[in-house]
Amino acid sequence: MKDPYVEKAKQMNYRCRSAFKLLEIDNKFHIIRPGEVILDIGAAPGSWTQVAVERANLSVFNKKFKGVIISVDVLPFEPIAGATALIRADITKLETVEKIKGLLGPRLANCILSDMAPNATGIKHLDHDSITNLCYHVLKLSSLISEDGGNILMKAWDGGNISKLEKEILKTYEIVRRIKPKSSRQDSAEIYLLGQHFKRQHVL
Template sequence: MLIRRLHSSIQSFGKIVPSNLKGKKKSSQEWLTRQLNDPYVERAKIMNYRCRSAFKLLEIDQKYSLIKPGFTVVDCGAAPGSWSQVAVKHSNADGSKQGMPKGMVIGIDLLQIYPIEHATLFGNMDFTKPENQDKIRAQLGERRIDCILSDMAPNATGVRYLDQENIITLCYSVLRFAILMSSPNASLLMKVWDNAEVSVLEKNIQKYYTHVKRIKPSASRSDSAENFLLARGFVGIER
């Protein structure tokens, strides 16, 4: 219902043209204009989410029920923290749903992440480094992961094929970790950019999950090459 109400409210927004763009680069002008006219940006402020990307996860979770009370969630590429904020609430890591099991949320990012109550965050850490994955394992203890999220993306180089190769490399690092650490029937959600290798990645994921599909939530900008691969029903290495 939340997502439906948001979609209907979008129609009421008129385009805002900022008046303080003099002297700014064209790219900066375009970014500022887009931000001012993006209803998800304003909605994120109202609902106290750190950025608009929260609504991507909210929409996906509303449709597919990825995160439930008691779930253990690992958020890769967590900064600034909006997905971890959603995960804390939906997994009941904050204990707000009395009588329901409490979950655990762990976030990691190359950037610093300001603290989020009831989440364990590893800032300034590269997820792809084995020693940092070991830190996540140590934090998990005996727990297995019920849902792995990845909104990771490499810094753009401006070279299309290289950028595409880099994000696919990140995806495989998440997939390897998921195969080793997921609980039975766990889910995996990862960001990709449209390119020929995504289909190959999708087929590889299908070896370990019963359902895999490519999705693009409404909060993902229409002019973006961004998509998400959603895998559900982790079955492990042997099928």
């Protein structure tokens, strides 16, 4: 059976079908706004960055908004016009965090996206732990670089760690949501955790 999202991605020039997961979530929750600073972690091959560029760099009511989009991945990928690519950069390494801070300068991030997936072993609980660990790295980073009121969206694989992770998100974000987009393969454990309204005064 042909995957309709693969076909649609080709037609719309998105680098992969993942674009539709972000489009679906953003259409509902409006986490990427014109002129904002967006960090896309685990960005290769780049379809989320394409969506972020489209939505953060926009003309609204005759005013032009130009956002700042930074895309990070351990793998190399073709740069996307309108975004800065940080390639061969592992988010779990301090040097990557420093590079991101350097690129941001005095700005803070309005939205942090992570569609990162570790290399899966096929052993469910190990893979669940690995992706949860990546989420904690992203959450820790968010405390350093998020703008008040900002949002965070992270891919996870459903399992026993999720409730605790949601509680951790709620320490610095007002709302947490567990989302399974229609465009996410229904037979996969993939879910997304969305934290909304970052509260800087809650950072310890």
